[in-house]
Amino acid sequence: MDETGYVFPKKRVIISLASSDKKKSGSHFDLAMAIGVLQQNEDITAKKISEYGFIGELSLDGRLRACHGILPMIIAAQRNRIHKVIVPVENLKEAKLVQGVNIIGLQNLGDVIRYLEGKPVDVNWKEENFNRKKEDSVLDFADVKGQAELIDN
Secondary structure, eight states: OOTTSOOOOSSOOOOOOOOTTSOOOSSTTHHHHHHHHHHHTTSOOOSSGGGEEEOOEEOTTSBEEOOTTHHHHHHHHHHTTOOEEEEEGGGHHHHTTSTTOEEEEESBHHHHHHHHTTOOOOOSSOGGGGOOOGGGGOOOGGGSTTOHHHHHO
């Protein structure tokens, strides 16, 4: 049992990461798999869970750890019509660069469960710390090392 109070089922759990022709690597699937197992076992009563995407590595004590490559994952979620994505709070600033996706940054599995169940979530961060200024929203390829050929076009 971790700090969330949930126990992983003591039975065989099979999680399909279909399709087999797509390469999968990394720990960013942890949160999605944990929520799926808890939902399937009816340990949580999350409403409208299919509206959400989940990205995050889980530590053994239930904390969410930041993931590398969050921006392309958020863009892929948006392309697949997922408009709400839960990410580790450390990834919040980068994830919010994508317009039209509601990004929820949380600190641990317990917070994610409480949020999905519509319960109050105790967070230690302030939303305004992650809001972008209008002038920060323009991406410039001149800032990307090794991309000189893109500047000329």
